[in-house]
Amino acid sequence: MxxxxxxxxxxxxxxxxxxxxxxxxxxxxxxxxxxxxxxxxxxxxxxxxxxxxxxxxMIQEHELRRLLSLRHTPGVQEVISRAVVGIMGLGGLGSAVAGALARIGTGRLILADYDIVDPTNLNRQHFFVDQIGMKKTEALAANLRRMNPYVDLTLHDCRLTAANIPLLFAGADVLVECFDDPVLKAASFRLALTDMKTMGYVGASGMAGFGDNNLITTVAHRPSVFIVGDGESEAKPGQGLMAPRVGIAAHHQANQVLRILLARAGMLMGL
Amino acid sequence: MKIICNGTEYEVGQGTTLLHFLAQLQLDPDTVVVECDTEIIRREAYEGTLLAPGQNLELIRFVGGG
Incomplete structure (x- = not known):
């Protein structure tokens, strides 16, 4: 045989x-x-x-691509490898979403954050002690390249606004909202429902503390527009953001990105 | 007059603006996305949008953390 x-x-x-x-x-x-x-x-x-x-x-690029393709099946991997995903905010959500998407071989990630790594980030964000003081965009890029050296990264070290989001993320198939600030969360969600209707969108609201795992849900607001979270648990004194629950929400987001990409390629029914 | 907001009926006075209604609900207007009869209202229009009888509002509120 x-x-x-x-x-x-x-x-x-x-x-x-x-x-x-x-x-x-x-x-x-x-x-x-x-x-x-x-x-x-x-x-x-x-x-x-x-x-x-x-x-x-050590493994070479074509071998890594082939292994991803075998593990994920060739049709699925082709969709992932062609995809462009924008991530707004590289904190507890964004750094974890980026890691998951880099590991599965997403074609290009557009990463934006204005901040630097500080010691209070390390309880949940995927940076290291020796990266304190680095720009988050650059620190995360270095970490992602250690997970998958072949992921194409575009970095924007700047503050995002309703005015610059459509420009900086033009060409993305899906936009992932990982902001901390609820005002920016709302503003970018409004954009997703008005000026950026053709783009897939996965936002987040409510994942602080250590509440019930299963209150974190993924809710559809439009066919390719989703919000992840419990909708209630805001970050505040006495209810901080912690790696476990923020990680649950981040991976809801990452999986929903994958589902949007596959649904748009006709490889997933019911979306 | 009566309006519906997130599936619940509310009695509001004539001349109530969207901004005023959100304040009555003790919501920060900057963190709320409003869909009025399936149309998304731009943030800068909250102050000038007068509520009308029978309108159906959907509010999506965002909380901080990420």
Missing amino acids: RIMVHEQEREVAAGTPLSEIAASFPGSDLFIVNGCQVSGAYQPREGDGCWCLRKGE
Whole structure:
């Protein structure tokens, strides 16, 4: 039967374990078949796509792209790789949304924040102690490139306003609102419903403290316009923002971005 | 006169502006997005928008944190 090994067609006897096929890749100890990790005892079936890698070995761009494609399935990955996503605000929400989208191989991320990393950010934002004082755009770009060196990043180190948002994020497929300030949240949501109607939009409101996980929801306001959060839990003295719950909201947002992209590509029903 | 706001009926006086109505609800107008009979009202229009009988308002309020 025929299988694919590192994208090369190979004829093997049915029932051959992967460990035997892996003999051509000395030292390989990490086996991936059709995007899933398997043991060396796995017996590939006709048409399987197999990779025999070494744990800890550096990976090249085409290999990373191929692995993402295998793991996410080729059709889905093509949509993700073509996508342009704008992220407004790089705090607890934005830094986590960016990480999730970089890891899955989003084509281009447009990242905007005017601030620098300060010590009070580190309880929830994806920066490091040695990045205190750096611009958030640059610190996050460095971190994202360590997750996926091949993600295309556009950085805007400036304050966003209702006037400059449409210009700075022109060309984005989906815009993710990750502001702290409720006035900016409302202003950008108004834009999404008026001047930027063709763009997908995922905003957020209410994720401070340590309230119930399941009160964080994703609510549709238009076919491609959503707000994530519990709508109530504002950041205030006695109810601070904390990594766990902000992370729940951020990953609601990131998954909703993915769902909007896939729905627009006709790969997801019901949106 | 009666209006509907987020599914609840409210009695408001003639000449009540949208800004005045939001103040009655103790909402900061800058943090609220208003849809009036499916039309989004621009923030700068809140003061000049007079509520009319039977209008259906949807308010989406944003709280800080992110």
